[in-house]
Amino acid sequence: MGLFNRLGNQYLKRRLSSIDEMKENPLKAQAKVLTELLKRGKGTVYGQKHNFSGISSPGDFREKVPVVNYNELTPFIHRAMQGEKNVLWPGRMENFAKSSGTTESSSKLIPVSEEGLKNCHYLGGRDMLAIYLRNHPDSKLITGKNLSIGGSQEGSPVAGKNNFYTGNISAIVMKNLPFWAQLGRTPGLKVALMNDWEKKLEAITAITSQQKITSLAGSPMWMLLLLQHIQKEQKFKDIREVWPHLEVFFHGSVSFAPYKPLFEELDGAGTLRYQEIYNATEGFFGIQDLTDDTSMLLMLNYGIFYEFIPEEDFSDESPETLLLSEVKTGRKYSLVISTNSGLWRYKIGDSIKFTSLNPFRFKIMGRTKHCLNVFGEDLFAEQGEAALAKACKRTGTLMSNFTVAPFFYSQGEKGYHEWVVEFKKPPARPEEFAKILDEELCNLNEDYRQKRKADTAIDKPVVREVPEGTFYQWLKSKEKLGGQHKIPAMSNNRQFVEEILSSLRTVS
Template sequence: MKKRMHQIELFMKYPHEVQDELLIKLLHTAKKTEFGLNYDFKNIKNVEQYRAAVPVRTYESLYPYIERRMKGEQNLLWPTDVKWFAKSSGTTNARSKFIPVSNEALEECHFKGGKDLISIYVNNYPDSKMFSGKGLAIGGSHQVNEMDPKANSYYGDVSAVIMKNLPLWAQLIRTPSLDVALMDNWEEKIEKMAQSTLNENVTSISGVPTWTILLLQRLMEMKGVKDMTEIWPNLEVFFHGAVSFTPYRQLFKQLIPSTGMRYVETYNASEGFFGIQDQKDSDELLLMLDYGIYYEFIPHKEIQEENPRALGLNEVKTGEIYAMLITTNSGLWRYSIGDTIKFTSLNPYRIKIAGRTKHFINAFGEELVVENAETAITKACKETDALIDNFTAAPIHFTDKSEGGHEWVIEFKKEPNDLSKFTQILDETLRLVNSDYDAKRYKDMALKMPIVHMATCGTFYQWMKNRGKLGGQNKVPRLANTREYIDDILDIMKK
């Protein structure tokens, strides 16, 4: 672990050299693949030539290669055999994405990220006792790829792909057993996980906050206790990711009221492991630069352009929002992953996740992003003594009978003591953190006061279940520029 901390310090000190060298290595490795031959990788010597030769890619533009690989062809995007695909919800779109995961990506990215997470944690907390017990991992499921005639490839949630391929030593210190951890029926899985971990000495948890809450509540119900300290007294850390932890922090403090409990954020997606919270007192994420991933960034205002400008690490600024492009050791070339981030530090490079490129509201020029929404929700909860479970928001479009505005559906674990005050603080905070929203709210000229609906307990769970999106890394879209999600949820609320 100490040796690895030294290596991390090296890429923090020499970020551009590490990234430039990595890009050339990736291009050299893949120069004889079909994609590499199509774009003449062997003659690309620097990032400028790479950007000129290879256009920005979406999943749709890479899918013909991925589909052929899923049907059994090899050496298309990456030269080594690819036997695993991370089935990504990405958003809650009905159409799933299948992201290739090479052996190099498993070893040099996902596994390395997991080991680095532990190394950084122990480096920050040398008194940690997490190795005296077991780590509980809340993951997804996997299955055989039926498109492959030889049936020698598989797909599943990235968490399931990782768990299925973990080395023996890692399997021995985790819980529950793989047959339970990889179950695909989420309701049965929660029950089995609760039963099999109830009497374990769990010292760490890793997973998505929303699904972790369901498991903890079921455990407390089974034991008839008020909080988790009575079940897992040695629990000391929750490694979380996939969604912002900010709206859930107070609820976790109620579920685990231990002064020694710690929370560490990760940025681990189907496409790769990107960031780790490396400081005790800050929720910024250190961008991990030696995982076989080369990074580029598109300014937020240019995301929708046909030929957007891509910037390297040496060109980004703090405070600006960027869409992230990645080139990886699984054969994703200048691939837009659909996430937006902003840099909080340039020495070293630290980031915060701002949201999804498709998760925003800009029906009236307000450019509301997920980060704005989560900041405002958290402030409103704090001021009205509320605890949140889930939320989503969408625009109310101008009609002959109504003005434009935003409509929110929020499911609370603890309802606000005053809903009108909650709505007012939500609106005021949005105006404070987003000048475009504030301008549109001026004298209700373009945007009226937001409308907030309180959903009954289980509404979002039922909506996700109806869409076949329970568990794993599936998550509720916080913001949408259309009403497709919110109208579905409002229909459930009427029934």
């Protein structure tokens, strides 16, 4: 392994040179990306429809190609899923990553091309390692294995014409990793891609407890569940009793803030390092490159061309976009991306705020719409409202106002969603109402359903009934009475819920 490690280190050093070049010439990097994307896409169905051959500048691109959402791309994605070639990207698309949908669909299927894997997701993983090793030259990371938990997978034949692969983006990435990359990670694919979470948990615990683990990677929620399970099995106080060489946790997908104190409880020595990444279903966008700043470096040479919608235009049907050269720090922007997997001027629904323009660093601000995503559920406000309406209809109740927030993990316990609801006509059986609400949410949202399956990651929701007038009094106390103010339907923190419940306790 000595030669292998030396070759790996040399490669990672070359990647650092590429990162530094991107940081020094960000606009040049983006111009090169757009030119290559248009060149590759001009012969596709989508490229011919929008005359990619006649586009010679970012201005032309913005003028001739519309900003779209998932529903507007769906017909093209369906054609690609039927086996048709050259629809959104050259060739036949063989991988589609599952992601949360909107109220119209419980899940989205995002095309993932071979170029998207090699020149985006894989480069992101390598650059993450390169940056970490530069920041920590004393690291022994490569002497051990990375423990990463894969997502679910499923093969999906369509009418006998085409066998394509669907699964979480982590499952697609793992399944297609080159052999040399598989050597550095654990568990093996057979276990990592298991669909049964409880069996996967047992298998990962049995395998990795005996291995030299130097790093962890994945969603904080899933990793915490694994570590708590291993703690229960191994009876440790400090995770290094199991993995004495553990150095770092590479994390992403949801906010780390609620989880960090719980990881610190498992880290008796207090020396575990953390590095955040922004690896979404649609692409690998950012890497934390400084040890004292959680902002992430926007990766501009991964085959993704970026545009930005200012916050005041989030709700516009055909918004004007800004280029990288036009953004400012401290302002909130919605991401629009064109990618080497065939997403063209696609609104992903995430918003960011730049903290630096030299180089371009940013922080994730959340969804452009109200959305719960503490446990990886990506539950939209529209879905919550629809589920509540159906639960009210099925139980003969009437609801006037609501808000929902997560109840965070405590040691060894699951979190759940706490719904504070003001009824005009309350349910006769509150437990039944909560059960039906849970069922409807599962029907509307694929990610929520998976997290709730067998109480895997999220416990059943709790519905708190509050007296009529509660939300009005809360708005009044905040001096927010009036038509322009709205009840926050969803929040990833408990500020609103705690304020409302606290006001009731004060009155009583």
